[in-house]
Amino acid sequence: MTVLGPRALGRATLARQLLLDRADLPVLDAVAHLGGLQAQEPQEPFVGLWSRLRGFEPAALSDPLTGRRVVRTHLMRRTVHLVTADDALAWRARHDAMLRQRVLGVYRREFEGVDLDALAAAGRAVLSDGEPRTMTDLTRALPDELSGPAPRALGEMLVSALVPMAQLPPRGLWHTKAGVRNLPLSSWLGREIDPLPGDGTEGSDPVGQALLRRYLAAFGPAASADLRAWCGLAGLPKAVAALRDELITFRDERGRELLDLPDAPRPDPDTPAPVRFLPAFDNALLGYDDRSRIVDDAHRGLSVAGARVVLLDGRVAATWTVESDTVTVTPLRPFSHTDRTTVTEEGRELAAFLTDGDSHRARITASDG
Template sequence: MTQTTAVLGTRALNRATLDRQLLLRRAPLSAKAAVEHLVGLQAQEVKPPYYALAARLDGFRPEQLSALLADRAAVRTVTLRSTIHLHTADDSLTLRPLVQPTRDRELRIFRKGLTGVDLERLAGIARELVEAEPRTMRQLREALSCEWPDADPQALAVAARCTLPLVQITPRGLWGRSAQVRLTTAEHWLGRPGEPAATADSAVLRYLGAFGPASVKDMQTWSGLTRMRPVFERLRPRLITFRDEAGTELFDLPDAPRPDPETEAPPRFLPEFDNLLLSHADRARVVPPAHHGRTWQVNTFHCPLLVDGFLAGVWRLLDDALVVEPFRTLTRTERDQVTEEGARVLRVLHEGASYDVRFGTVLP
C-alpha cells in the first residue's frame, strides 16, 4: 500500500515555525534558555538580540541578556552563515568547529592576498596576540602585516578570524554600554579549552526543534553547511515527513508542536536580521510573495513587523517615535494591536524614554 505524505500549507508552516520561535505566545523562559533553544541569535549589531528576546519572552528585561554576556555565559562570535551570532558559551564552543567549512570557503575568497602565508603559523601568531591583549581588527591587521608585509592586510585579518574561534569581549554587546569590537579567543575568554564539534545529527535535530518543519535546503540555508542530505537520510527513521504545497519534502520531530493553522498570531516587532526571516531557503512561510525583498534596500535590512504571523510592514525608531510602515491596509483591530505591541516594546527596552507609536514612512 502506498502511503500518502501529508501536505502542510503555508499557514500551517507559519504557525508551526512561530510556535518553535516563541512568537505565538511569549514564553516564560530565562534569556539563557531561550538563546539555547533558538540555537543563537543573529547579532551583527548590538541591539537586535535584545529586540529578538523582547518579542519572545515574558518578563524579559535587557539587563538579563547583558548579565549573560558580562558573566561570560554567552558570547558574540562568528558561526552560522559566517555571520555574528550570540550563543551560550557551551554552544559557541561546539558550533564554531561544526561550521568551520563555511569559514574555509570564506578564506578561499582571499587566497590571492595570502600568497606565501603559512596559515598554521598565522593562526599561532594571531592567537598569541589576542590572548596577550584583546585586539581590534585594525590592530590585528597591523600586527600581522609586520610578519607578512607583502600580503594583503585585510586578508591577513580575515585569515585570523577564519582560523581561530574569536569572540567579541564585553562591554561590546551590553545594553546601553557597548564599545568597539575587541577580540580574543573563545578558550581564553571562557577560561576553558575548546570542545569537539557538535555532530551534524544533533545540529539537524536542534534546527528542526527551533525552525521546523523544514527541508534539507532550509537547514543548509540556516547553517551555511552543504551536503546535508546524507545526515537527514540517516535521521529519517527518527523523523516524520510532510510536503509543502510545492511538493518539497519537509522533515520534523515527531513530538514537535504543529498548531492549528487558524491559531491566533499576535503582532510582533522583530529586529533587523532576525533568524526567523533568514533560516529557510523558502521564506514563504513568513514572507508573502508580494512582500518579498521589501525589507532589503541596498545593504540595509529594515526591522520587520509581523501581523497575523506574516511580514506585514517595517518599523524604526525615529526621533521621538516608533514609526510603523504597513505594507497593506490594516484593519482597525490590527492597528490597535500593533500600537499596543509597539508600546509594550518601548516599555520593555526604552523605559523612561518619551517615544510614541506612529504610523508613517520608514522606507525612503
C-alpha cells in the same frame, strides 16, 4: 504524505520561535532553544528576546554576556551570532571549514600563496598575552612576512575563520556603544573548543546530527535546503540520512520534502497569531531557504537588507524604525482599523521597553505605505 501550506508552516515557525506565545523561559534556555540569535547589530537581540519572552529585562541578557555564559562569535553563515558558551564550544569545529571557505570566497586572490596555518599560528601567538585586540591591532602585530594580503582581508580571515574569537563586552550590552575587541574563544570562556567528534565510521557526523535536531526544534518542519541556509554547512545530507528513522516527513506546496521531530508543535493553521516586532536580521526570517511561510516574495529582500519588520497574523506586514522615543511603523499593505489598533498597542509597549520603561515618552506613529 501530508502537505503543509504556508499558513500551517508559518504557525509552526511562530510556535518554535516563541512568537506565538511569549515564553516563561530563562534567557540562557531561550538562546539555546533558538540556536542563537543573529547579532551583527549589537542591540537587536534585546528586541528579539523582548518579543519572545514574558517580562524580559535587558539585564537578563547583559549579565550572561559579562558572565561568559553567552558569547558573541562568528558562527552560522559566517555572521556574528549570540550563542550560549556551551553551543559555541560544541559547534565551532564543525563550522571551521565553512568559515574559511566563505572568507576565501571574498578574498581568494589576496590569499593566493599564503600559508593559512602559519597565519593562524601567528595570530594565536599575538593573542597569547591575553590582551583583547581590535582587528586592526591584530593585523598590525603580525610578522611582516605574513602581512601581504590587505589588512581588511587579513583581519576577516583571522577573526572570523582561523582563530575562533569572542567579541568582548561592553559590545553587545544594553544601551552601550562599543567597538569590537577580540580574544580567542577558549581564553574568554576558560574552556577549550570541543574537538570534532567521530566514531571512525565513514560519514559519521554527530555534530551535524545534533545541529539538525536543534534546528528542527526551533525552525521545523523544514527542508534540508532550509537547514543549510540557516547554518551554511556542507555535508549535512549525511546527518539527515543518519537520523531519518527518528524523523517524520511532510511536503510543502512546492513538493519539497519537509523534515520534523515527531513531538514538536504544529499548531492548527487557524490559531490566532499576535502582533510581533522583529529586529533586524532575525533568524525567524533568515533561517530558511524558502521564506514564503512568513514573508511574501515581493518583500523577501527586507530580510537581508536589515529591515526591522512587524508580523501581523503571522506574516511580515510592515517595517518599523525607532528614533528617540518614537517607534514608527510603515505598513506594506493597507491596515484595517483593528490592525492599526493592535500594532499601535504593541508598538507602544516596545517603545516603553526601548526607553527603559519611561512610558510617558513612548508613542507610535503609523503611516500607510
